[in-house]
Amino acid sequence: xxxxxxxxxxxxxxxxxxxxxxxxxxxxxxxxxxxxxxxxxxxxxxxxxxxxxxxxxxxxxxxxxxxxxxxxxxxxxxxxxxxxxxxxxxxxxxxxxxxxxxxxxxxxxxxxxxxxxxxxxxxxxxxxxxxxxxxxxxxxxxxxxxxxxxxxxxxxxxxxxxxxxxxxxxxxxxxxxxxxxxxxxxxxxxxxxxxxxxxxxxxxxxxxxxxxxxxxxxxxxxxxxxxxxxxxxxxxxxxxxxxxxxxxxxxxxxxxxxxxxxxxxxxxxxxxxxxxxxxxxxxxxxxxxxxxxxxxxxxxxxxxxxxxxxxxxxxxxxxxxxxxxxxxxxxxxxxxxxxxxxxxxxxxxxxx
Amino acid sequence: xxxxxxxxxxxxxxxxxxxxxxxxxxxxxxxxxxxxxxxxxxxxxxxxxxxxxxxxxxxxxxxxxxxxxxxxxxxxxxxxxxxxxxxxxxxxxxxxxxxxxxxxxxxxxxxxxxxxxxxxxxxxxxxxxxxxxxxxxxxxxxxxxxxxxxxxxxxxxxxxxxxxxxxxxxxxxxxxxxxxxxxxxxxxxxxxxxxxxxxxxxxxxxxxxxxxxxxxxxxxxxxxxxxxxxxxxxxxxxxxxxxxxxxxxxxxxxxxxxxxxxxxxxxxxxxxxxxxxxxxxxxxxxxxxxxxxxxxxxx
Numbered sequence: 001x002x003x004x005x006x007x008x009x010x011x012x013x014x015x016x017x018x019x020x021x022x023x024x025x026x027x028x029x030x031x032x033x034x035x036x037x038x039x040x041x042x043x044x045x046x047x048x049x050x051x052x053x054x055x056x057x058x059x060x061x062x063x064x065x066x067x068x069x070x071x072x073x074x075x076x077x078x079x080x081x082x083x084x085x086x087x088x089x090x091x092x093x094x095x096x097x098x099x100x101x102x103x104x105x106x107x108x109x110x111x112x113x114x115x116x117x118x119x120x121x122x123x124x125x126x127x128x129x130x131x132x133x134x135x136x137x138x139x140x141x142x143x144x145x146x147x148x149x150x151x152x153x154x155x156x157x158x159x160x161x162x163x164x165x166x167x168x169x170x171x172x173x174x175x176x177x178x179x180x181x182x183x184x185x186x187x188x189x190x191x192x193x194x195x196x197x198x199x200x201x202x203x204x205x206x207x208x209x210x211x212x213x214x215x216x217x218x219x220x221x222x223x224x225x226x227x228x229x230x231x232x233x234x235x236x237x238x239x240x241x242x243x244x245x246x247x248x249x250x251x252x253x254x255x256x257x258x259x260x261x262x263x264x265x266x267x268x269x270x271x272x273x274x275x276x277x278x279x280x281x282x283x284x285x286x287x288x289x290x291x292x293x294x295x296x297x298x299x300x301x302x303x304x305x306x307x308x309x310x311x312x313x314x315x316x317x318x319x320x321x322x323x324x325x326x327x328x329x330x331x332x333x334x335x336x337x338x339x340x341x342x343x344x345x346x347x348x349x350x351x352x
Numbered sequence: 353x354x355x356x357x358x359x360x361x362x363x364x365x366x367x368x369x370x371x372x373x374x375x376x377x378x379x380x381x382x383x384x385x386x387x388x389x390x391x392x393x394x395x396x397x398x399x400x401x402x403x404x405x406x407x408x409x410x411x412x413x414x415x416x417x418x419x420x421x422x423x424x425x426x427x428x429x430x431x432x433x434x435x436x437x438x439x440x441x442x443x444x445x446x447x448x449x450x451x452x453x454x455x456x457x458x459x460x461x462x463x464x465x466x467x468x469x470x471x472x473x474x475x476x477x478x479x480x481x482x483x484x485x486x487x488x489x490x491x492x493x494x495x496x497x498x499x500x501x502x503x504x505x506x507x508x509x510x511x512x513x514x515x516x517x518x519x520x521x522x523x524x525x526x527x528x529x530x531x532x533x534x535x536x537x538x539x540x541x542x543x544x545x546x547x548x549x550x551x552x553x554x555x556x557x558x559x560x561x562x563x564x565x566x567x568x569x570x571x572x573x574x575x576x577x578x579x580x581x582x583x584x585x586x587x588x589x590x591x592x593x594x595x596x597x598x599x600x601x602x603x604x605x606x607x608x609x610x611x612x613x614x615x616x617x618x619x620x621x622x623x624x625x626x627x628x629x630x631x632x633x634x635x636x637x638x639x640x641x642x643x644x645x646x647x648x649x650x651x
Binding site for chain 2: 026028034042048056059061062
């Protein structure tokens with residue numbers, strides 16, 4: 001049974017490790033090496049044994065075992081059994097072992113889900129809206145821009161120029177530095193938000209491509225996806241995100257996710273950051289945790305704006321426990337559809 | 353160790369567990385097998401009374417080797433875990449030999465292995481037997497973080513150093529089993545060095561199987577009732593849920609009391625064997641007794 005672990009298995013293992021790391025599980029190289037060694041000792045055609053070996057050598061935390069369950073089960077794909085999903089080219093796989101590993105994990109299967117498939121017709125208006133928001137809130141109030149609208153006096157250059165060119169006295173000002181927008185977007189991708197994903201995905205994609213912005217998605221876990229959405233093609237970014245976030249559950253834990261953001265990703269939050277939350281506020285977690293997390297986040301960031309797809313209806317009232325807990329800390333609560341309508345957003349932002 | 357490492361298979365381990373009366377499915381056998389094969393410590397986490405320590409005992413007995421146990425507690429230091437000098441014998445030796453030998457000669461003799469009291473870690477390292485010993489480091493979460501840090505070196509090198517004698521490296525790497533009840537989070541360093549196994553509460557059928565093995569003579573119906581009660585009690589929000597050992601004790605006591613089937617009065621008298629927290633007892637007696645009684649009666 002002691003076979004050498006092929007490069008295919010190593011690639012597969014590193015991929016699994018990378019995705020587990022995104023969920024905050026600390027997996028070092030030694031764990032990946034251990035997993036590879038463990039795979040060489042067990043029967044890799046036995047899916048159950050592969051799963052148990054990964055549990056013993058990679059996860060090492062029973063509270064996180066469900067993540068491996070969902071990753072190995074093929075994430076959100078529900079119609080197909082993992083063993084029937086074998087879209088891989090079998091001839092390219094060297095042996096039965098690789099065939100079995102392919103059976104346990106197939107990116108093609110994950111990208112087949114309609115969840116992250118989005119239309120491109122609204123991209124233009126969304127780009128405008130995202131830019132509007134960043135221009136209004138996501139700017140760093142740099143010291144130079146604060147001192148003067150013309151720019152501050154550059155004494156060093158002024159002295160040098162005046163002396164070298166024989167000027168009597170001429171004020172030289174430094175150019176105003178245009179600072180990049182620093183904003184964080186946290187987007188709910190739980191089951192209840194599935195219908196709105198075609199609107200949300202372009203927002204996420206455009207948002208993460210601008211400036212120093214950070215994008216996160218959450219359902220029962222929080223996941224940083226900025227690096228995943230860097231692709232210039234929206235469709236390939238969508239596929240990549242689908243593959244990357246395939247292990248997320250369908251439930252919602254807003255408080256937990258916001259708490260993770262405030263603790264695990266504290267360094268991405270700055271006192272001038274704009275925090276955008278996209279969620280319907282339908283939560284399965286503890287509202288007290290939402291309250292404490294929002295309080296903490298409001299201390300970290302400049303403004304918090306919540307986009308709620310349910311608020312698109314005029315009769316909407318924020319009465320869910322999650323929304324009630326969040327409202328005191330929000331700068332604005334806006335409907336999600338407003339992002340597709342830049343002129344309306346401009347009016348809304350002009351009101352302060 | 354080489355022979356054990358080379359010869360062990362999942363089926364031989366499975367046979368050992370069956371022979372020793374430990375109900376182990378693949379989820380237990382695979383991590384144990386990997387720990388032996390990869391010569392890495394096995395870290396077992398889980399609720400109290402679910403059979404973590406038992407795995408080490410079963411392995412030692414099944415592999416016909418010695419079980420060396422280090423029980424961890426708050427304040428446990430390296431000297432209690434590795435070695436201590438036998439001061440009384442050393443003193444006696446000095447008194448006897450002071451007229452006959454020089455100071456250097458006496459000193460040389462005093463700090464030799466003869467006057468060394470080997471504690472569990474040193475015993476495991478210097479073990480000389482046919483197959484490697486099983487070193488059980490029990491309830492590691494009770495020990496201080498300093499001790500956990502000290503253990504890291506031991507677990508990666510399998511070597512201890514006695515300044516007066518030198519370093520002693522294990523000829524055969526012991527099978528190390530660490531258990532934790534998760535009263536505190538263990539460090540990442542320790543986790544990284546170990547193969548991980550989590551033992552949760554068993555399913556009703558598995559528990560019934562355990563009862564049949566551990567409590568011979570237990571009537572089938574009574575066993576079914578006991579397993580059902582334990583399963584229900586574990587689903588209630590209580591401070592100390594009954595583990596497998598509590599269920600076995602409960603079944604044993606019912607057998608001792610010559611009980612053929614459970615009823616309300618017997619349940620009232622013996623519930624304390626399953627629930628060992630007064631708050632849990634009063635909560636269950638107040639709110640859940642009728643439900644449990646119905647559960648027991650509905651075969």
